[in-house]
Amino acid sequence: AAFDLVIRNARCATAADVFDADIGIKGGVIVALGKHLAAGQREIDAERRYVLPGGVDGHCHIDQPMMDGSVMADDFWTGTRSAACGGNTTVIPFASQLKGQGLMEAVAESHRRAAGKAAVDYAFHLIICEPTEHALKEELPQVMREGCTSFKVYMTYDDLKLDDRQMLDVLAAARHEGAMIMMHAENTDCIAWLTERLIAAGHTAPKFHAAARPMLVEREATHRAIALAELVDVPILIVHVSGREAIEQIRWGQAQGLKIYAETCPQYLFLTADDMDDHHGHMHGAKCICSPPPRDKANQQVVWDALQGGVFEVFSSDHAPFRFAGEGGKLGAGPDASFDKIPNGVPGIETRLPLLFSAGVLEGRLDICDFVALTSTNVAKMYGLYPRKGSIAIGADADLVIWDADLDIEIRNENLHHDVDYTPYEGMRVKAWPRMTILRGEVVAERGKFLGAAGQGQYIPCDLPTPAKPRVRT
Numbered sequence: 026a027a028f029d030l031v032i033r034n035a036r037c038a039t040a041a042d043v044f045d046a047d048i049g050i051k052g053g054v055i056v057a058l059g060k061h062l063a064a065g066q067r068e069i070d071a072e073r074r075y076v077l078p079g080g081v082d083g084h085c086h087i088d089q090p091m092m093d094g095s096v097m098a099d100d101f102w103t104g105t106r107s108a109a110c111g112g113n114t115t116v117i118p119f120a121s122q123l124k125g126q127g128l129m130e131a132v133a134e135s136h137r138r139a140a141g142k143a144a145v146d147y148a149f150h151l152i153i154c155e156p157t158e159h160a161l162k163e164e165l166p167q168v169m170r171e172g173c174t175s176f177k178v179y180m181t182y183d184d185l186k187l188d189d190r191q192m193l194d195v196l197a198a199a200r201h202e203g204a205m206i207m208m209h210a211e212n213t214d215c216i217a218w219l220t221e222r223l224i225a226a227g228h229t230a231p232k233f234h235a236a237a238r239p240m241l242v243e244r245e246a247t248h249r250a251i252a253l254a255e256l257v258d259v260p261i262l263i264v265h266v267s268g269r270e271a272i273e274q275i276r277w278g279q280a281q282g283l284k285i286y287a288e289t290c291p292q293y294l295f296l297t298a299d300d301m302d303d304h305h306g307h308m309h310g311a312k313c314i315c316s317p318p319p320r321d322k323a324n325q326q327v328v329w330d331a332l333q334g335g336v337f338e339v340f341s342s343d344h345a346p347f348r349f350a351g352e353g354g355k356l357g358a359g360p361d362a363s364f365d366k367i368p369n370g371v372p373g374i375e376t377r378l379p380l381l382f383s384a385g386v387l388e389g390r391l392d393i394c395d396f397v398a399l400t401s402t403n404v405a406k407m408y409g410l411y412p413r414k415g416s417i418a419i420g421a422d423a424d425l426v427i428w429d430a431d432l433d434i435e436i437r438n439e440n441l442h443h444d445v446d447y448t449p450y451e452g453m454r455v456k457a458w459p460r461m462t463i464l465r466g467e468v469v470a471e472r473g474k475f476l477g478a479a480g481q482g483q484y485i486p487c488d489l490p491t492p493a494k495p496r497v498r499t
């Protein structure tokens with residue numbers, strides 16, 4: 026046979042085009058696109074369904090070592106199995122530097138955790154919490170040579186936060202090396218001050234998480250992040266943007282001609298602060314605690330508008346898998362833990378694409394090409410994985426998802442493949458779900474059933490990301 030696999034009658038959608046074609050695959054790579062392709066050893070009839078590049082989840086936390094006693098429920102096996110069933114073929118979780126640990130060692134530890142377990146391809150971002158001269162001058166270039174070319178930095182969390190001076194050091198190093206910086210923008214002193222007052226007043230329930238992190242806390246930090254990046258003249262990506270005030274700052278920065286990229290996540294389209302309220306069951310609000318917190322309906326609309334309007338480059342899950350019950354989970358500090366002792370983050374690696382496809386593409390809010398750009402192509406470009414990942418093109422990896430888009434499914438945690446005991450999207454209905462996820466020419470998931478194997482996913486070293494190039498000034 027001319028091909029290992031031919032996908033017939035595909036309605037291919039890329040970030041640029043929609044076209045009908047057969048897809049010829051050999052050696053895990055797309056080698057032909059055309060009408061009436063010759064026979065394949067295996068053939069799949071897409072029956073004119075949409076076939077999209079596999080999702081690239083550019084922001085997810087999988088088996089990340091934590092310093093506060095919390096433990097992630099997903100390891101690389103369950104996390105990537107869940108990713109595959111949700112239409113993803115590449116994930117980029119974080120290698121996290123622990124205090125006192127070298128950058129190389131942090132990356133090596135993540136490689137050990139992933140080895141032999143991943144069901145989809147993976148790369149790593151590195152979280153930097155101790156930007157010493159040695160780390161930035163000696164280790165960072167070495168880490169980059171090994172394919173880790175993006176770095177997350179935090180303005181808050183005691184174990185991770187950098188002050189503005191340290192931030193400038195990291196930004197300057199990123200500019201020098203050509204790395205992409207992902208910025209967690211929240212004002213840490215405001216949060217600490219508000220938290221102290223809320224707790225002193227006895228306001229410890231999960232819903233007060235939102236009161237401790239109001240929008241202005243994110244707005245101020247977003248503005249400051251933009252100013253620091255402008256000072257160093259380096260592009261940055263502001264991650265997990267929650268609503269209007271931060272979006273206004275990003276629009277402002279972009280209007281100045283600065284390379285300010287932005288990311289948002291499902292929790293800011295589909296959850297609100299009310300989901301953290303106790304009237305959903307005592308402490309059940311803890312399930313939706315994440316930072317920045319979900320806002321309100323009006324802010325959801327502002328996020329939709331910004332997605333449509335091109336403010337956001339990427340749409341990621343920020344999958345942060347903490348169980349509701351049990352040690353190391355949301356209530357690890359006790360059954361009545363105060364909100365500031367509850368690990369932050371919501372799971373969502375499997376539901377990211379179906380939720381956005383359904384409420385975005387099928388409800389007419391998003392063009393299918395924009396959907397592909399936000400969830401795959403732009404992500405691959407942002408982190409140096411393009412054109413191997415993120416496209417349907419000759420020479421690209423045969424990472425493809427055939428979509429069912431005429432369903433009526435209720436999201437239920439028991440049907441998901443992560444190892445978390447809840448989903449914040451329980452009971453929501455979607456009309457789309459991946460019918461088949463194909464990783465380098467192999468079917469790894471079909472209609473909500475995982476068919477791949479642990480260890481099938483490969484480490485993909487990232488190139489220097491083109492969007493990280495500083496502006497050309499004349």
Ligand code: URP
Pocket residue numbers: 086209265314315316317343345369370371
């Ligand atoms: O609350 C969140 N988002 N937790 C995950 C870690 C992070 O800051 O992205």
Ligand code: ZN
Pocket residue numbers: 209264265316
């Ligand atoms: Zn963050």
Ligand code: ZN
Pocket residue numbers: 299300302304305
């Ligand atoms: Zn409610």
Ligand code: ZN
Pocket residue numbers: 084085086343344345
């Ligand atoms: Zn995150």
